[in-house]
Amino acid sequence: MREIYLDNSATTQVSEKTIEKAVELMRQKYGNPSSLHAKGLEAQNEVENARKIIAKTLNCDQTEIYFTSGGTEANNLAVFGAAKAMKKRGNKIVTTAIEHSSVYESLKELENSGFEVVYLKPDIFGMVTKEQFMEEIDENTILVTVMMVNNEVGSILPVDQIRECIDLKKSPALFHVDAVQAFGKMPINISKIKPDLLSLSSHKIHGPKGVGALFKSKSKRIYPRAFGGEQQDKVRPGTESAPLIAALGVAVSEIDIESNYKKVLELRNYLVKKLNGISEITLNSGPDSLPYIVNFSVENIKAETMLHFLASHNIYVSGGSACAKGKASRVLKKLGIPDERVTSSIRVSFSKYNSKEDIDALIEGLLDGIKSLVKIKE
Amino acid sequence: MREIYLDNSATTQVSEKTIEKAVELMRQKYGNPSSLHAKGLEAQNEVENARKIIAKTLNCDQTEIYFTSGGTEANNLAVFGAAKAMKKRGNKIVTTAIEHSSVYESLKELENSGFEVVYLKPDIFGMVTKEQFMEEIDENTILVTVMMVNNEVGSILPVDQIRECIDLKKSPALFHVDAVQAFGKMPINISKIKPDLLSLSSHKIHGPKGVGALFKSKSKRIYPRAFGGEQQDKVRPGTESAPLIAALGVAVSEIDIESNYKKVLELRNYLVKKLNGISEITLNSGPDSLPYIVNFSVENIKAETMLHFLASHNIYVSGGSACAKGKASRVLKKLGIPDERVTSSIRVSFSKYNSKEDIDALIEGLLDGIKSLVKIKE
Numbered sequence: 001m002r003e004i005y006l007d008n009s010a011t012t013q014v015s016e017k018t019i020e021k022a023v024e025l026m027r028q029k030y031g032n033p034s035s036l037h038a039k040g041l042e043a044q045n046e047v048e049n050a051r052k053i054i055a056k057t058l059n060c061d062q063t064e065i066y067f068t069s070g071g072t073e074a075n076n077l078a079v080f081g082a083a084k085a086m087k088k089r090g091n092k093i094v095t096t097a098i099e100h101s102s103v104y105e106s107l108k109e110l111e112n113s114g115f116e117v118v119y120l121k122p123d124i125f126g127m128v129t130k131e132q133f134m135e136e137i138d139e140n141t142i143l144v145t146v147m148m149v150n151n152e153v154g155s156i157l158p159v160d161q162i163r164e165c166i167d168l169k170k171s172p173a174l175f176h177v178d179a180v181q182a183f184g185k186m187p188i189n190i191s192k193i194k195p196d197l198l199s200l201s202s203h204k205i206h207g208p209k210g211v212g213a214l215f216k217s218k219s220k221r222i223y224p225r226a227f228g229g230e231q232q233d234k235v236r237p238g239t240e241s242a243p244l245i246a247a248l249g250v251a252v253s254e255i256d257i258e259s260n261y262k263k264v265l266e267l268r269n270y271l272v273k274k275l276n277g278i279s280e281i282t283l284n285s286g287p288d289s290l291p292y293i294v295n296f297s298v299e300n301i302k303a304e305t306m307l308h309f310l311a312s313h314n315i316y317v318s319g320g321s322a323c324a325k326g327k328a329s330r331v332l333k334k335l336g337i338p339d340e341r342v343t344s345s346i347r348v349s350f351s352k353y354n355s356k357e358d359i360d361a362l363i364e365g366l367l368d369g370i371k372s373l374v375k376i377k378e
Numbered sequence: 379m380r381e382i383y384l385d386n387s388a389t390t391q392v393s394e395k396t397i398e399k400a401v402e403l404m405r406q407k408y409g410n411p412s413s414l415h416a417k418g419l420e421a422q423n424e425v426e427n428a429r430k431i432i433a434k435t436l437n438c439d440q441t442e443i444y445f446t447s448g449g450t451e452a453n454n455l456a457v458f459g460a461a462k463a464m465k466k467r468g469n470k471i472v473t474t475a476i477e478h479s480s481v482y483e484s485l486k487e488l489e490n491s492g493f494e495v496v497y498l499k500p501d502i503f504g505m506v507t508k509e510q511f512m513e514e515i516d517e518n519t520i521l522v523t524v525m526m527v528n529n530e531v532g533s534i535l536p537v538d539q540i541r542e543c544i545d546l547k548k549s550p551a552l553f554h555v556d557a558v559q560a561f562g563k564m565p566i567n568i569s570k571i572k573p574d575l576l577s578l579s580s581h582k583i584h585g586p587k588g589v590g591a592l593f594k595s596k597s598k599r600i601y602p603r604a605f606g607g608e609q610q611d612k613v614r615p616g617t618e619s620a621p622l623i624a625a626l627g628v629a630v631s632e633i634d635i636e637s638n639y640k641k642v643l644e645l646r647n648y649l650v651k652k653l654n655g656i657s658e659i660t661l662n663s664g665p666d667s668l669p670y671i672v673n674f675s676v677e678n679i680k681a682e683t684m685l686h687f688l689a690s691h692n693i694y695v696s697g698g699s700a701c702a703k704g705k706a707s708r709v710l711k712k713l714g715i716p717d718e719r720v721t722s723s724i725r726v727s728f729s730k731y732n733s734k735e736d737i738d739a740l741i742e743g744l745l746d747g748i749k750s751l752v753k754i755k756e
Contacts, residue, residue, distance in 0.1 A: 311417075
């Protein structure tokens with residue numbers, strides 16, 4: 001039976017060219033990028049080439065890209081690294097209430113060590129306004145950390161307006177953008193957004209799991225989180241995973257934002273139209289959200305029950321973030337969505353590999369499920 | 379021209395079966411191990427299988443293995459995690475002066491935040507005795523961290539005697555073993571060594587770069603270094619790199635310590651005999667060191683000069699640790715080796731793929747180099 005994979009915000013299938021590159025590095029160019037001989041140099045060249053590709057895509061300098069083990073490490077490094085570097089300048093951090101757990105839990109940890117964290121409240125669709133940031137950012141604020149696209153409902157946050165807030169408020173704050181869900185899906189131009197830090201992950205864009213990157217402005221300093229060798233200017237030491245980094249480079253080079261967006265927008269519109277025709281279903285994603293993510297609730301059917309039902313038909317979706325491993329969504333609660341809709345929420349997330357047939361199969365599965373599954377209230 | 383790779387302590391060639399497994403995960407089993415559907419489960423099963431293989435090899439419980447992005451992260455997590463968890467019990471840390479930078483630099487960082495670190499002095503061959511540990515470990519000691527095999531000279535440290543010291547001294551110390559260079563090369567039995575924490579890395583044992591593991595005794599608690607999702611009991615959150623983890627599992631399952639050791643011992647003896655016949659060469663590795671590593675100095679020729687000369691003949695060795703990127707070796711200095719020998723030191727490190735022909739080529743290269751290279755004193 002054909003697999004219908006609609007959980008691309010959890011992770012994506014790795015592209016063939018990306019796999020090929022990882023294999024090339026593992027099989028032939030297996031040197032340690034730090035080794036001084038030719039075998040090291042050929043691996044180092046692959047690392048630098050990937051750095052160049054990413055820098056070009058983001059419109060930043062090659063020296064501003066640091067490789068990490070993934071989005072979580074990039075976000076952790078940005079948040080802790082900024083807080084520790086800036087702690088003499090103030091102790092306030094401004095963020096939203098719907099950040100990914102790798103930012104949210106880091107901030108909770110910083111609260112334990114005396115930082116004051118303001119979690120801006122989103123509207124029902126997961127939007128936070130520039131005005132809300134304006135109200136909170138001040139001269140005592142040392143970090144503003146905001147996701148570009150929310151991973152559960154797809155809301156697009158106003159990251160392109162935050163630099164202006166920081167400047168207007170004469171705040172010393174470093175500005176971090178968690179672009180894990182946005183990267184490769186919408187244009188990200190460092191020279192326009194003007195972040196100091198920006199995180200991305202490979203496995204959300206058809207690259208392998210285990211690698212990500214942090215953009216860090218060369219004019220700003222953060223405190224490292226890892227300690228060891230001389231790699232990556234000691235901002236992130238440890239032997240670089242050259243195979244994964246080179247593979248990430250290929251995955252980035254394969255991105256075609258415009259054509260994928262067009263395709264996925266059509267899929268989203270098709271899905272939403274179908275969902276709107278099912279009376280038991282309520283959309284949680286707003287009309288202005290990124291089309292790659294569609295979140296909705298199925299009346300009286302627990303998310304886990306529905307997703308297992310769909311999985312038994314080889315249709316893969318999720319209930320909230322994969323990282324939460326089935327825990328009720330903190331994010332949806334913060335949107336003010338009623339508990340019964342939170343526990344019955346399903347996230348569909350697209351990639352360029354999806355088709356209308358996938359959606360037809362999903363809708364059929366959902367209708368079957370609604371008919372046959374045991375309802376919460378029964 | 380054939381490549382003669384003798385830098386296996388820097389990194390190793392990835393085995394074919396290991397590559398195949400990584401590809402299988404990237405191509406087919408690409409789900410997020412945290413996803414609740416079957417696509418997630420098949421990735422999770424691969425992760426658990428790797429955990430099982432490693433646990434069996436180390437003779438510990440499967441739940442005691444945590445995957446990291448490599449040896450550096452495993453060492454960082456052990457050192458910082460232990461220090462933070464134990465800081466109410468004392469502030470002394472006992473270690474050696476020749477630890478890998480991922481332990482050493484972490485300890486330097488802990489010194490900045492008030493911990494007292496005692497760096498035990500090795501002898502000229504990189505040995506530290508049980509008695510030295512006995513003298514320093516006390517009731518105020520909260521961490522003892524020691525490498526099992528030194529990465530530059532191959533000395534074997536008495537990790538199997540340290541638990542006894544800790545117990546005799548009624549110390550609350552957690553005991554961490556950095557087994558990155560030892561794992562796969564000599565037997566490691568958790569129930570005999572009785573560490574609380576033990577680090578290993580994939581790319582030193584023919585697995586891919588970008589993954590490692592930390593054994594943590596289930597009866598001991600450490601403070602996490604990473605904050606995010608629910609993965610790995612929150613000890614090390616972040617989407618697991620299932621392809622690399624599964625590949626590491628294969629690499630571990632392929633290890634044949636005894637037969638490799640026998641082979642490498644022969645190679646070492648063959649090399650040492652040849653080196654002893656060259657009057658310009660002085661051995662830095664001791665007679666009781668692990669045969670996988672042979673460190674020596676070439677009179678009056680800078681290590682970098684010699685290693686580039688050898689590399690031009692497709693012979694790859696290193697000068698000290700790859701992570702140091704050519705900086706003069708801190709470790710050799712600590713052994714009391716004179717500066718001129720430190721700057722001219724070469725490390726040869728073997729794997730099961732090496733042969734006597736490799737050594738013949740190396741010796742020929744060294745003799746050529748000694749004849750033709752510009753001497754330091756000239």
